[in-house]
Amino acid sequence: MTQAKISAQGVQVHYADTHAIKDVNVEIADKEVTAFIGPSGCGKSTFLRCINRMNDTIDICRVTGDIRIDGEDIYDAKVDPVQLRAKVGMVFQKPNPFPKSIYDNVAYGPKIHGLSRNKAELDEIVEKSLRKAALWNEAKDRLHAPGTGLSGGQQQRLCIARAIATAPEVLLMDEPCSALDPIATAQVEELIDDLRQSFSVVIVTHSMQQAARVSQKTAFFHLGSLVEFGDTNKIFTNPEDPRTESYISGRIG
Amino acid sequence: MNEHISSAYDRDLEALQTLVMKMGGMVEDAILSSAKSLETRDIVLAEKVRAADKKIDALEEQINEDAARIIALRAPVSKDLRAILTVLRVAANLERIGDYAKNMAKRTVTLTDMAPIDGSDSALRRMSREVQEMLKDLLDAYLRRDAVLAEDVRQRDHDVDQMYNALFRELLTFMMEDPRNITTCMHLHFVAKNVERMGDLVTNMAEQVIYLVTGEMPEDDRPKGDETAFVGDVD
Numbered sequence: 001m002t003q004a005k006i007s008a009q010g011v012q013v014h015y016a017d018t019h020a021i022k023d024v025n026v027e028i029a030d031k032e033v034t035a036f037i038g039p040s041g042c043g044k045s046t047f048l049r050c051i052n053r054m055n056d057t058i059d060i061c062r063v064t065g066d067i068r069i070d071g072e073d074i075y076d077a078k079v080d081p082v083q084l085r086a087k088v089g090m091v092f093q094k095p096n097p098f099p100k101s102i103y104d105n106v107a108y109g110p111k112i113h114g115l116s117r118n119k120a121e122l123d124e125i126v127e128k129s130l131r132k133a134a135l136w137n138e139a140k141d142r143l144h145a146p147g148t149g150l151s152g153g154q155q156q157r158l159c160i161a162r163a164i165a166t167a168p169e170v171l172l173m174d175e176p177c178s179a180l181d182p183i184a185t186a187q188v189e190e191l192i193d194d195l196r197q198s199f200s201v202v203i204v205t206h207s208m209q210q211a212a213r214v215s216q217k218t219a220f221f222h223l224g225s226l227v228e229f230g231d232t233n234k235i236f237t238n239p240e241d242p243r244t245e246s247y248i249s250g251r252i253g
Numbered sequence: 254m255n256e257h258i259s260s261a262y263d264r265d266l267e268a269l270q271t272l273v274m275k276m277g278g279m280v281e282d283a284i285l286s287s288a289k290s291l292e293t294r295d296i297v298l299a300e301k302v303r304a305a306d307k308k309i310d311a312l313e314e315q316i317n318e319d320a321a322r323i324i325a326l327r328a329p330v331s332k333d334l335r336a337i338l339t340v341l342r343v344a345a346n347l348e349r350i351g352d353y354a355k356n357m358a359k360r361t362v363t364l365t366d367m368a369p370i371d372g373s374d375s376a377l378r379r380m381s382r383e384v385q386e387m388l389k390d391l392l393d394a395y396l397r398r399d400a401v402l403a404e405d406v407r408q409r410d411h412d413v414d415q416m417y418n419a420l421f422r423e424l425l426t427f428m429m430e431d432p433r434n435i436t437t438c439m440h441l442h443f444v445a446k447n448v449e450r451m452g453d454l455v456t457n458m459a460e461q462v463i464y465l466v467t468g469e470m471p472e473d474d475r476p477k478g479d480e481t482a483f484v485g486d487v488d
Contacts, residue, residue, distance in 0.1 A: 208328075212330070236330045236334075237334065237335070237468065238468030245332060249257070249329070249331050249332060250258050250259060251255040251256060251258065
């Protein structure tokens with residue numbers, strides 16, 4: 001295996017007295033889609049949020065252990081979480097565009113991070129991001145219309161465009177399709193497969209079939225522990241751990 | 254194995270397994286009855302085997318339809334997926350064995366008018382009995398998810414091959430002795446070859462059961478027994 005993009009060692013997360021993540025060790029590869037699956041409350045989203053320090057915003061949350069991206073400790077005091085989040089983009093469960101135009105939604109990140117020197121460059125970033133998010137053709141004639149006027153699936157793709165506009169290296173997706181219909185879901189899944197060419201993608205999903213369809217690697221979390229991690233093909237045809245087997249096949253564990 | 258959260262899913266899988274077992278029982282019976290009809294030149298029994306094959310075929314169709322429905326509705330994974338794949342393959346192999354038994358019954362009707370060849374009928378019956386025993390154990394292995402028993406069945410195909418080799422040579426001798434035996438011997442040889450093929454199909458199913466239980470197909474390391482391909486080879 002080549003050098004992992006994201007490497008987590010002995011990660012523990014406590015919310016006040018609750019031990020939410022218990023000693024998770026995992027290596028996530030670049031240019032691959034890794035799916036986190038597991039029942040509600042198993043810690044998969046919490047762990048995902050550790051990767052771009054979103055848990056920093058929660059006072060009672062305490063993260064220990066070591067998470068590195070390209071070998072760099074992201075919890076190092078020198079690391080600016082805002083810069084980190086430009087590098088590690090995130091897409092949430094419900095599409096949450098800013099109450100601004102489509103253009104401004106995408107341009108916001110590059111602007112505040114100073115990624116463009118002039119309007120022409122910014123236009124280019126917006127177009128490129130919308131194209132990558134497979135939204136350009138639908139949005140190009142209405143770039144200055146409000147982002148909230150788009151359909152749910154389009155809004156989610158807009159959020160993906162916004163996340164990739166800052167040229168991140170890692171894209172975290174927390175149930176990106178759970179609020180979408182099957183067609184919009186298929187479009188986003190198709191998009192995730194394209195995004196893999198450029199980024200390391202980590203997706204949390206409750207849909208087993210989605211994990212099986214889009215990911216190359218799957219991690220199964222249960223009660224805060226990483227139970228099994230491996231090739232998606234293997235996890236869905238012949239998992240090692242009986243808990244994984246029970247969960248993916250819909251059995252009483 | 255724990256139950257599914259959806260109990261209807263469990264019921265569907267169980268119903269499918271029951272159909273496979275029913276089909277297996279009918280095929281076992283077809284093997285024994287066709288061999289018996291041949292040995293006793295019992296045309297009535299032979300006709301029964303031919304008629305029963307239609308029911309076997311219909312069961313396979315039903316199994317295929319039910320399996321397709323479960324795949325579409327439940328999107329099975331892991332052991333459930335292997336269980337469905339196994340059902341489909343086992344049903345296909347059983348159907349084929351049924352066809353061979355039917356063919357044996359057809360030839361029985363023709364052979365009734367011909368003089369018997371010493372020892373061949375009982376040899377065929379022994380061979381058929383062996384294959385039927387293998388099938389019975391295979392169905393047990395499937396039901397109990399017993400990979401060890403399935404492996405045992407898989408190894409036993411060698412014995413059937415040996416019996417076929419011996420019979421092949423015997424029939425050859427009869428044909429050389431008297432050309433008037435050729436028609437009968439050719440029919441009997443086809444019957445023998447069919448039974449030998451049944452053994453191979455049971456072996457396929459045994460491999461499928463091992464896959465069902467372990468998640469991996471067994472290595473191709475069992476002894477191959479049909480040596481008749483080399484008979485007459487000058488080397």
